[in-house]
Amino acid sequence: MTLSFCEKVTNQLNSGVIVLDLDYRIVFWNNFLAIHANKQFKDVCDLSVYDVFPELPKRWFERKLNGVKQLNSPSFCSWEQRHHLFELPHTRPITTDSHYMAQNVTFTPIEDKGQLTHICILIEDVTDVCHYQTMLRKTLDDLAMANRIDGLTQVYNRKHWEECLAQEFARARRYDADLALIMFDLDHFKRINDNYGHQCGDMVLIETAKVIEELIRISDTFGRYGGEEFAVILPETGIAGALDVAEKIRQRIEDIALLFNEEPINVTTSIGVATIGDDDFRYEDLIAHADQALYEAKALGRNQVAVNKTLIACV
Numbered sequence: 330m331t332l333s334f335c336e337k338v339t340n341q342l343n344s345g346v347i348v349l350d351l352d353y354r355i356v357f358w359n360n361f362l363a364i365h366a367n368k369q370f371k372d373v374c375d376l377s378v379y380d381v382f383p384e385l386p387k388r389w390f391e392r393k394l395n396g397v398k399q400l401n402s403p404s405f406c407s408w409e410q411r412h413h414l415f416e417l418p419h420t421r422p423i424t425t426d427s428h429y430m431a432q433n434v435t436f437t438p439i440e441d442k443g444q445l446t447h448i449c450i451l452i453e454d455v456t457d458v459c460h461y462q463t464m465l466r467k468t469l470d471d472l473a474m475a476n477r478i479d480g481l482t483q484v485y486n487r488k489h490w491e492e493c494l495a496q497e498f499a500r501a502r503r504y505d506a507d508l509a510l511i512m513f514d515l516d517h518f519k520r521i522n523d524n525y526g527h528q529c530g531d532m533v534l535i536e537t538a539k540v541i542e543e544l545i546r547i548s549d550t551f552g553r554y555g556g557e558e559f560a561v562i563l564p565e566t567g568i569a570g571a572l573d574v575a576e577k578i579r580q581r582i583e584d585i586a587l588l589f590n591e592e593p594i595n596v597t598t599s600i601g602v603a604t605i606g607d608d609d610f611r612y613e614d615l616i617a618h619a620d621q622a623l624y625e626a627k628a629l630g631r632n633q634v635a636v637n638k639t640l641i642a643c644v
């Protein structure tokens with residue numbers, strides 16, 4: 330078979346070109362397809378495109394082509410809509426999420442003497458774009474996560490935790506719901522650092538975060554407020570429930586069995602509890618109340634739970 334000039338040019342393209350008649354029979358495909366589908370044109374010529382690519386989503390494909398026919402204008406399908414239309418293996422040495430080549434596909438009507446006679450399908454290999462975009466998205470997700478997480482303890486950092494509190498506070502105000510806050514601070518933590526070193530102090534903070542994360546509900550939001558101070562947001566929780574959780578936290582921390590260089594390390598915590606009140610207009614008010622209660626727990630001798638004074642009146 331002698332090739333026309335246009336066919337020779339098309340065979341040089343680094344994209345796939347398939348031409349279908351109006352019955353979806355293949356009347357041309359270029360070398361790119363011969364290589365990537367591992368089938369010479371003579372072996373597919375005049376076959377239905379569905380016989381050669383049984384994986385094609387027939388209903389979607391025909392709807393797409395009908396649109397091209399009726400409007401007599403090109404149509405496009407990007408890899409972001411459908412990763413690929415034709416199952417062509419990619420030849421990259423890179424690991425991607427799919428075995429198949431990611432594709433941008435353009436459908437173009439072809440007329441002869443004013444009559445639509447064929448549809449040309451251009452398949453662009455965008456495996457690299459897809460791969461690098463996927464990696465970029467993952468990196469951005471990781472960065473966003475790192476921005477929310479405290480590097481040492483792997484729980485929420487103060488900035489993100491406060492954003493969560495601001496949201497919960499607004500929601501509780503809007504729906505007149507309960508909301509409680511627990512803030513706790515490890516007792517005499519400076520002594521642990523001074524006596525055993527910062528490495529030991531860090532280990533205590535990591536272990537504390539771990540046990541408390543296991544103790545609270547998934548709907549609660551736990552974060553490191555700073556230094557050796559942590560905080561828990563308890564949505565839909567009144568004072569009785571909050572005190573219950575606070576006591577569990579106190580007990581759990583007292584029970585942590587830690588060894589550093591084979592020496593037991595004892596840790597206790599002082600805890601302040603506050604719940605949203607009529608006079609709290611900003612989430613910072615709630616923090617101030619819980620912090621005040623925490624200060625009282627320290628003043629009363631540590632290793633205990635205190636409720637902020639304005640609340641005691643209504644308990």
Ligand SMILES: Nc1nc2c(ncn2[C@@H]2O[C@H](COP(=O)(O)OP(=O)(O)OP(=O)(O)O)[C@@H](O)[C@H]2O)c(=O)[nH]1
Binds near residue numbers: 515517522528529556
């Ligand atoms: N190892 C370690 N220590 C920290 C970290 N952040 C804060 N600290 C230390 O925590 C200690 C807090 O000391 P203080 O504020 O005096 O409180 P405290 O000794 O716990 O005493 P009370 O709170 O009154 O019971 C300081 O020595 C800080 O350096 C950290 O990430 N790692």
